[in-house]
Amino acid sequence: MEIAVLDINGKETGRKANLSSDVFAIEPNNHAVYLDVKQYLANQRQGTHKSKERAEISGSTRKIKKQKGTGTARAGSIKSGVFRGGGRMFGPRPRNYSMKLNKNLKRLARRSALSMKANEKSIVVLEDFKFDTPKTKNFTNILKALDLQNKKALFVLGDSNNNVYLSSRNLKGSEVITSSELSTYKILNANQVILLEGALEGIETNLSK
Known part of the structure; x- marks a missing residue:
């Protein structure tokens, strides 16, 4: 499929970019997309949550009342979870939430996500650009030209460009990544995916394997 290449002013350059049908025009696999997004979000979790359990609470170990004859339930420790200030029963413990997926499934998920965006006409191909110095205003002008404020x-850049990245960092709705950092979650989370010409070859090479 062909798509017009735009310049940083939002005007057509007169050139066309040929997007591979194997990457941008497949039948989306929704389950693969679900699994890849699930893995991405799970891997963001630190898993450092912890609450004190009965054995970790400071307090007396004496039996707080006699076993029988009180008319109430038995109680052996003030550290029991049924009392205020006691340990938490079945509380969270540190754990690793990360999960693994095979490479072919992850490639399928990313091709599916890009195909969804292409079908929604939410993909723009932009000519390569660079900034001499980091300046948020320069990046904001590009967003205005493309009506993305x-x-x-x-x-998605072909190669890492620190000035472009730093220029976009303060803008809440925009994110700059390289083609090797592309993920299903980031594709689906964006309203518009802007692919620089230099990124197309890397994307198609990585996802066509």
Whole structure:
């Protein structure tokens, strides 16, 4: 499929980019997309949650009342979870939430996500650009030219460009990544995916394996 290449002013350059049908025009696999997004979100979790249990609470170990004859339930320790200030029963413990998926499934999920965006006409191909110095205003001008001020925009670069990255860092709705950092979650989370010409070859090479 062919798509017009735009310049940083939002105007057509007169060139066309050929997007591979094996990456941008497949039948989306919803279950693969679900699993890849689930893995991405699970891997973001630190898993450092912890509450004190009965054995970790400071307090007396004496039996707080006699076993029988009180008319109430038996109680052996003030540290029991049924009392205020006691340990938490079945509380959270540190754990690793990360999960693994095979590479072929992850590639399928990313191709599916890109195909969804292409079907929604939410993919823009932009000519390669660079900034001499980090300047948020320069990046904001590009967003205005592409009518993306109030949208979540994902810019995918071919190679890492620190000035472009730093220029976008203060803008809440925009994110700049390289083609090797592309993930299913980031594709779906964006309203518009802006692919720079230099990123196309890397994307198609990585996802066509």
